[in-house]
Amino acid sequence: MSYQHIFGPVLSRRLGISLGVDLVTHKICSLDCVYCECGKTTRLTLERGDYVLFDAVKTELDHYWEHNEDPDYITFSGSGEPTLNQDLGRVIAYIKTQKPKIQVAVLTNSTLLTDPNVRQELALADLVVPSLDAVSMAAFLKINRPCKALLLEDMIQGIQTFANKFTGKLWLEIFILPGINDTQEELTALKKIITRIDPEMVQLNTLDRPGTVSTLRPASKEELDRVKEILNMDIIQIIAKVTDKKNMGQHRDMASAILETIHRRPCTRDDLVAVLTADPDQMDTLLATLEADGQIEARQQARGVFYRTVKK
Numbered sequence: 001m002s003y004q005h006i007f008g009p010v011l012s013r014r015l016g017i018s019l020g021v022d023l024v025t026h027k028i029c030s031l032d033c034v035y036c037e038c039g040k041t042t043r044l045t046l047e048r049g050d051y052v053l054f055d056a057v058k059t060e061l062d063h064y065w066e067h068n069e070d071p072d073y074i075t076f077s078g079s080g081e082p083t084l085n086q087d088l089g090r091v092i093a094y095i096k097t098q099k100p101k102i103q104v105a106v107l108t109n110s111t112l113l114t115d116p117n118v119r120q121e122l123a124l125a126d127l128v129v130p131s132l133d134a135v136s137m138a139a140f141l142k143i144n145r146p147c148k149a150l151l152l153e154d155m156i157q158g159i160q161t162f163a164n165k166f167t168g169k170l171w172l173e174i175f176i177l178p179g180i181n182d183t184q185e186e187l188t189a190l191k192k193i194i195t196r197i198d199p200e201m202v203q204l205n206t207l208d209r210p211g212t213v214s215t216l217r218p219a220s221k222e223e224l225d226r227v228k229e230i231l232n233m234d235i236i237q238i239i240a241k242v243t244d245k246k247n248m249g250q251h252r253d254m255a256s257a258i259l260e261t262i263h264r265r266p267c268t269r270d271d272l273v274a275v276l277t278a279d280p281d282q283m284d285t286l287l288a289t290l291e292a293d294g295q296i297e298a299r300q301q302a303r304g305v306f307y308r309t310v311k312k
């Protein structure tokens, strides 16, 4: 069966093995972020709908569970805003009934958190990652290019209302674009809002691949460090895949990192590239060397070639 609405799974540092579910079709969203990796929003809307039918997702999940090991997480994300699907709560409830041990994560752009129904549905998840890239109207319009009907202050209030009642984990994600949302003024205002929301963690991200606007550039490690310093809170983490000179030494240890990772759980080459933030060519060379040395072995499985350590 080829899946239309579920993807992966991928191995991530924080979530372990995570299976993705996409509840909207390309490219339905309430924002049209300049950094979006999925391309330009073609249907900009705040209206919830049955963009992907519950039964279609259920069929794919049932098939996946029947033929694969359970992932650690099922994560709602993909090519648009998952809360736009009116059946989000129904799908989460279905997963929780069928597979209570699998954790559910939802990555949301926060725009629909103004809606009490959406907040109620998201409350069923174990982890919610709302985005908040800007707290000034100017930066919000420049970065997120929202649906006209959306008011930034309402959206912020929606995140806060949800966060104050939510009993699961809440990680706030902020996408840093140099020169737009990293001014002292913006960050000082952002810090006040973060304090109001009181998330468990704040994740700083930046461009990894080209966004929809070609002139954008990612924040450097130094720029992200500066943002972290200005926000000055223990809960801030940089999750962007940036390297600095200090990290260069880590590459020498990549072979050990590969061995440690696959010793715990066999991985594909792409899993390893993602989880170790490695250069794909370097990964191919190291895997070939470790295999020739007899330290690891490759096995073909349904999701691709998996590498595991050789027991001696």
Ligand code: SF4
Residues within 6 Å of the ligand: 029, 030, 031, 032, 033, 035, 036, 037, 038, 041, 078, 079, 080, 081, 109
């Ligand atoms: S909210 Fe997410 S999917 Fe929507 S435009 Fe922004 S980055 Fe893309």
